[in-house]
Amino acid sequence: MKTRIAASALALMSTAAAAQDAASTLPDAVARVAPALEAYSTEDLVGSVWNGEELSMRDRALVTFAALMTRHETENLGSYVELALDAGVSPAELSETITHLAFYTGWGNATAAAEAMAPIYEERGIAAEDLPAVDPELLxxxxxxxxxxxxxxxxxxxxxxxxxxxxxxxxxxxxxxxRPALEPRDRSLVTVAALIAAGQPEQMTFHLNRAMDNGLTQEEAGAMLSHLAFYAGWPKVFSAMPVAKEVFESRSQ
Incomplete structure (x- = not known):
């Protein structure tokens, strides 16, 4: 029993380290041009935020992927696809996230994300049978x-x-x-993350309530806001904060 526990802990540490390595990848130009930015990235974003216990590494990878796709940051997407896969997001779940967010961020963003992901899927041997069915039995x-x-x-x-x-x-x-390839909680999670990254807080009330109905906790929602401040910018997150506050307060009554 102790051996199995130790092996599980080691696997978890290995996954976290791999995810942290992916999250810390910065272009060499950053250190040459903006060393302070490199320090914030290494010490605060990777060293602290990504290790926060309020939201799992897997969920952080998923919401980051959703934010980057929404913002059409395809040049950065590859390393975060690797991160998400290493952190426990399945190829089918990432595929379904792209399909889902096409409706919320636009077809062009979804197409660009698929193009950025294709080489990684090919390298990892992810085949069509590993991906969601076109016409599955619905929930x-x-x-x-x-x-x-x-x-x-x-x-x-x-x-x-x-x-x-x-x-x-x-x-x-x-x-x-x-569609069953993405759990309702995760489907809501990436939708809310996309709305925050797109700067569309007026659409959040319904979807944040739905996310919490689907199992997202208030602590996890708050951690998602804190996490996305680094990827969507503080102004977009502060635009979303009043909506989140209203949702939290209405649900506590």
Whole structure:
């Protein structure tokens, strides 16, 4: 038993070290041009934030991937794909994240992310059978919650664009959100991360509530905000903070 525990601990340490190495990768130019930035990156971002216990290494890798994809930072995406895979995000989960976020950040961002990931998948021998099915058996639908959501959207926006209302229902909430390759909590997690990175806090209330309904804790949500400040910038996170505060307070009542 002790041997198995020791082996598990060693594997966990190895994964954390590999993920930390990936997160600390900086272009050589940074040290030559902005040594203070290199110090903040090494000592604070990698040395402290990435090691925070409030959010797992796996979740940090997933939300960072979502933020970089949203911001179209494909030149940095490769090392974070490696990080995510080493930290326990499966190839299928990353694939599904791209598909999901195409609807929330745009098709161009999703296509660019797929192009950046393709060489890594090829190098690791990740094949089509390792990826989500095109037409899987969907998860059960919460019919009451979906009926309420659809009634609200139809009532508010049916006269504005029935096409958006219909596609939101049929493509997103009756299909995309029910695909099983990404757990509902993780699907909500990357959606909220993308909204923060895109600077769209007005869309967060519904999705942060949904994330917490799906199992995200307030502590984890707060840690996600702190983490994303480094990747999306402090102004975007401070724009999201009042929304998060309102959600937290409403759920505690």
């Amino acid at each position: 059960p639908l919460n019919e009451e919650a979906e009926a309420a959501r659809q009634e609200n959207v139809q009532g508010n926006y049916g006269d504005v664009s029935q096409g958006v209302v219909d596609n939101t229902e049929q493509l997103l909430f009756l299909d995309l959100w029910l």
